[in-house]
Amino acid sequence: xxxxxxxxxxxxxxxxxxxxxxEKLINPKRDKNNYRIFAKEDIMKIKCILILKSFNFSIAKxxxxxxxxxxxxxxxxxxxxxxxxxxxQISELERKKEEYTNLINLFKLILLFxxxxxxxxxxxxxxxxxxxxxxxxxxxE
Amino acid sequence: xxxxxxxxxxxxxxxxxxxxxxEKLINPKRDKNNYRIFAKEDIMKIKCILILKSFNFSIAKxxxxxxxxxxxxxxxxxxxxxxxxxxxQISELERKKEEYTNLINLFKLILLFxxxxxxxxxxxxxxxxxxxxxxxxxxxE
Numbered sequence: 001x002x003x004x005x006x007x008x009x010x011x012x013x014x015x016x017x018x019x020x021x022x023e024k025l026i027n028p029k030r031d032k033n034n035y036r037i038f039a040k041e042d043i044m045k046i047k048c049i050l051i052l053k054s055f056n057f058s059i060a061k062x063x064x065x066x067x068x069x070x071x072x073x074x075x076x077x078x079x080x081x082x083x084x085x086x087x088x089q090i091s092e093l094e095r096k097k098e099e100y101t102n103l104i105n106l107f108k109l110i111l112l113f114x115x116x117x118x119x120x121x122x123x124x125x126x127x128x129x130x131x132x133x134x135x136x137x138x139x140x141e
Numbered sequence: 142x143x144x145x146x147x148x149x150x151x152x153x154x155x156x157x158x159x160x161x162x163x164e165k166l167i168n169p170k171r172d173k174n175n176y177r178i179f180a181k182e183d184i185m186k187i188k189c190i191l192i193l194k195s196f197n198f199s200i201a202k203x204x205x206x207x208x209x210x211x212x213x214x215x216x217x218x219x220x221x222x223x224x225x226x227x228x229x230q231i232s233e234l235e236r237k238k239e240e241y242t243n244l245i246n247l248f249k250l251i252l253l254f255x256x257x258x259x260x261x262x263x264x265x266x267x268x269x270x271x272x273x274x275x276x277x278x279x280x281x282e
Contacts, residue, residue: 051272124210132192
């Protein structure tokens with residue numbers, strides 16, 4: 001596929017494709033006239049880049065992940081290194097996911113309009129405390 | 142609790158507390174000297190506001206939810222109205238949560254360094270396609 005075709009299909013400017021190539025995120029082959037030829041794997045990598053960009057990953061982190069995707073290097077050394085590199089990212093994603101789960105539950109509890117029994121704590125209050133303490137509370141100076 | 146005490150405990154400026162009051166998100170009582178007195182419910186509401194703010198909810202939406210939290214009005218009319226008001230928010234949160242789940246799975250698949258068998262699609266590719274088609278792909282013009 002030519003750079004124009006890829007640009008059209010993925011609805012991204014040609015300049016973005018050149019940028020990804022300059023940043024060594026993709027490395028399309030060239031034909032005899034030195035025109036870029038994008039293979040299926042290049043398209044996959046670009047889709048992967050677009051996904052990671054939408055999550056605000058840095059170009060450096062995207063490069064690392066795309067390289068792993070490309071090399072499939074399953075030696076235990078690479079595996080350990082990659083595991084360490086992305087442990088933080090995965091924990092952060094798990095944390096965000098948990099945060100959304102908690103907020104969804106809070107909405108549902110508030111929409112129950114539950115009236116607390118005398119002297120008892122509202123269920124919604126317990127969840128507000130939990131979310132506040134986990135995500136919002138600032139560390140003491 | 143006084144406005145200064147609340148500001149200290151929640152580590153937010155007094156001006157924020159005044160702003161929330163002006164925006165009718167909270168309505169602390171006054172003592173005989175007209176000083177604001179924050180009850181436990183006010184603190185809960187402020188924590189709830191801080192949580193919703195961290196998710197970039199608009200002041201209008203925060204006001205609606207805090208009012209529901211406050212009134213516990215469980216008449217079927219309010220319940221239906223509130224359900225409709227927040228249906229969209231909850232779906233959006235569910236969508237974001239699903240997005241994080243998919244990205245976590247993608248990371249894990251890429252970190253497996255799986256080599257595809259000849260002629261077979263990589264598992265990671267299937268997931269890239271799915272995430273791309275669901276969240277990134279732009280509508281055709």
